[in-house]
Amino acid sequence: MTLSRLLVRVFIAKLPVMKNIEEKSKYHHGDLRETLLVVATEMLQESGLKEVSLRKLASRVGVSRTAPYHHFKDKNALLCGIAEKGFEQLHQINKCGSKLEKLSVKERFYRFIHDYIQFANNNPELYELMFGRTIWKDESSTLELRDSAYPCFQFQVAMTQEWQKQGLFNVDDNALRVSQVLWGTVHGIAKLFIDGIYTDNSKIDEICDYAVRLFLTNSKE
Amino acid sequence: MTLSRLLVRVFIAKLPVMKNIEEKSKYHHGDLRETLLVVATEMLQESGLKEVSLRKLASRVGVSRTAPYHHFKDKNALLCGIAEKGFEQLHQINKCGSKLEKLSVKERFYRFIHDYIQFANNNPELYELMFGRTIWKDESSTLELRDSAYPCFQFQVAMTQEWQKQGLFNVDDNALRVSQVLWGTVHGIAKLFIDGIYTDNSKIDEICDYAVRLFLTNSKE
DNA sequence: AAGCTCAAGTTGACACTGTCAAGTTAGCGT
DNA sequence: ACGCTAACTTGACAGTGTCAACTTGAGCTT
CATH class of the missing domain: 1.10.357.10 (Tetracycline Repressor, domain 2)
Incomplete structure (x- = not known):
């Protein structure tokens, strides 16, 4: 859970998109799609399907409510x-x-x-x-x-x-x-x-x- | 579906609670609990579990949103x-x-x-x-x-x-x-x-x- | 280097949900 | 006739998915 999330961060760091090593001011997330999947899976396994909401997911990832819609058609x-x-x-x-x-x-x-x-x-x-x-x-x-x-x-x-x-x-x-x-x-x-x-x-x-x-x-x- | 609902109505008509035969001005429904079950089952079979909402059910039965809570602890x-x-x-x-x-x-x-x-x-x-x-x-x-x-x-x-x-x-x-x-x-x-x-x-x-x-x-x- | 494009991210809004608190109605037994 | 109380009401709140319209900024073209 913490591990998998860490792996994603490492993955992000490798992407050319990232301007600098510190993760500040990242308007563009880097690999939001993958991060969403990983964190959503965490939420699913921790608290169950009915607890998985796009809004909670988005806030947990640190992104606005509707950002996921640019990577997934819908829930x-x-x-x-x-x-x-x-x-x-x-x-x-x-x-x-x-x-x-x-x-x-x-x-x-x-x-x-x-x-x-x-x-x-x-x-x-x-x-x-x-x-x-x-x-x-x-x-x-x-x-x-x-x-x-x-x-x-x-x-x-x-x-x-x-x-x-x-x-x-x-x-x-x-x-x-x-x-x-x-x-x-x-x-x-x-x-x-x-x-x-x-x-x-x-x-x-x-x-x-x-x-x-x-x-x-x-x-x- | 229409039949079962009709049966409920007949049942209601038999109850001493009903003041008169015409169903007007029924602040007290008569047998709301049973009616809710019947209509909810209809809704379930017609449109599926996720379409069954207490509010739609209540309005379909012709009763306020929270009336069902007097007969069922929760959904x-x-x-x-x-x-x-x-x-x-x-x-x-x-x-x-x-x-x-x-x-x-x-x-x-x-x-x-x-x-x-x-x-x-x-x-x-x-x-x-x-x-x-x-x-x-x-x-x-x-x-x-x-x-x-x-x-x-x-x-x-x-x-x-x-x-x-x-x-x-x-x-x-x-x-x-x-x-x-x-x-x-x-x-x-x-x-x-x-x-x-x-x-x-x-x-x-x-x-x-x-x-x-x-x-x-x-x-x- | 300037400018354009367009994906990626944003806020505001809407309609819907379950449920609580507080008020109203009316049938029943005394 | 009078209250008790179950049945029913409205108002409110926090939460949901999703749409429309706006902003940001990375990367390509000229």
């Missing part, structure tokens, strides 16, 4: 920008998990489910935003958001195909459909925890275990 | 009131589905999954409210809400136990955990549709089929 576009980065993170996690070749397929499958729900639970507000209707319903998602989210979705289908090949699921089944059900399951469990309906976080691992078990009792591997 | 309490009725509906659907004794267990299981997702899809805004963090997170749920939601949750565990007894799932497995995973799956799929991430509604049935298949390939029945 929704800003939120899409935050979510974008979230999808890159999640995609990264999935890629890492599928590369662990020392593990058996079953173990990798367990790892996927576990890591996914862990990510959601570690970043509840970000996850809420990434998969919430705020940014998806009514065609409100940005093009850039879709560009970062769709590869993440597709990767999950690809993983499912791999699991099918390795005998975890029937190869004849439609991979997209299987993946949609699997994703539904992890998404649903994650949401029920995040939204406060499943309240006992200490049972997360146990529930993941059961999810794996229910899907794999009949697998060949 | 959250009103929303909880709406959700309450939703849970009673859902509970009813589950009860009906489990009573169809002509069907086989497998068919009843399919029926549960299908009906659940159908309910969510037919009442997307209501479902969003019922299971959203708006009313659940931060201890914001009303006592009355919990009184209507918990039985609904428990019924799903009871159904799971029944399915275990009938050989659909291992009897030795913890029913609560199995039910949590099953519910996670239907909830997740429902949410992904409602929130606009799964967009092709014509594939709902197919996805339900796969969900059932993935869970039941190893069942004894």
Whole structure:
């Protein structure tokens, strides 16, 4: 939080735009867009989605209320920008998990489910935003958001195909459909925890275990 | 919508509070609480959660901005009131589905999954409210809400136990955990549709089929 | 070097929100 | 007939997203 903000400052310092090293009298901010994203993400994770307001954000960054509008069409576009980065993170996690070749397929499958729900639970507000209707319903998602989210979705289908090949699921089944059900399951469990309906976080691992078990009792591997 | 509102009016007419049949000069509304719930539900289903504002609601009911505060502590309490009725509906659907004794267990299981997702899809805004963090997170749920939601949750565990007894799932497995995973799956799929991430509604049935298949390939029945 | 352009930043304003405090109305039981 | 009190009212406040109109200043052209 303080660190990430510091990194932005360093980044700013490197830009040719800055006249001198001291940050005084900076009518032009330098890289306001990036700073807004970073600070907004901080606010999101600290106090939740409904606490993120453009005005508070602007004042926290030290800029006027309407300055953000020169970098984001509206609030929704800003939120899409935050979510974008979230999808890159999640995609990264999935890629890492599928590369662990020392593990058996079953173990990798367990790892996927576990890591996914862990990510959601570690970043509840970000996850809420990434998969919430705020940014998806009514065609409100940005093009850039879709560009970062769709590869993440597709990767999950690809993983499912791999699991099918390795005998975890029937190869004849439609991979997209299987993946949609699997994703539904992890998404649903994650949401029920995040939204406060499943309240006992200490049972997360146990529930993941059961999810794996229910899907794999009949697998060949 | 028009019907439900009419019913309320009829209800009002029956109340001794009303001085005369014509609805003029009604400083005291009669049954404002119920009317607010009905009209708010209409607004919710017509235009979505974020379009429901106390002020619009009040003006639509024909009452001053702050009148609702004499029947609901705050906006959250009103929303909880709406959700309450939703849970009673859902509970009813589950009860009906489990009573169809002509069907086989497998068919009843399919029926549960299908009906659940159908309910969510037919009442997307209501479902969003019922299971959203708006009313659940931060201890914001009303006592009355919990009184209507918990039985609904428990019924799903009871159904799971029944399915275990009938050989659909291992009897030795913890029913609560199995039910949590099953519910996670239907909830997740429902949410992904409602929130606009799964967009092709014509594939709902197919996805339900796969969900059932993935869970039941190893069942004894 | 002077001047122009145009993105980046500014203030003021508007309509909307939830909610509180203080006042008014009228139905009920005594 | 009279008050009590729940139900309902208006006024006010702080907060929101967003638009229109204005200012600033960095960088290119001449």
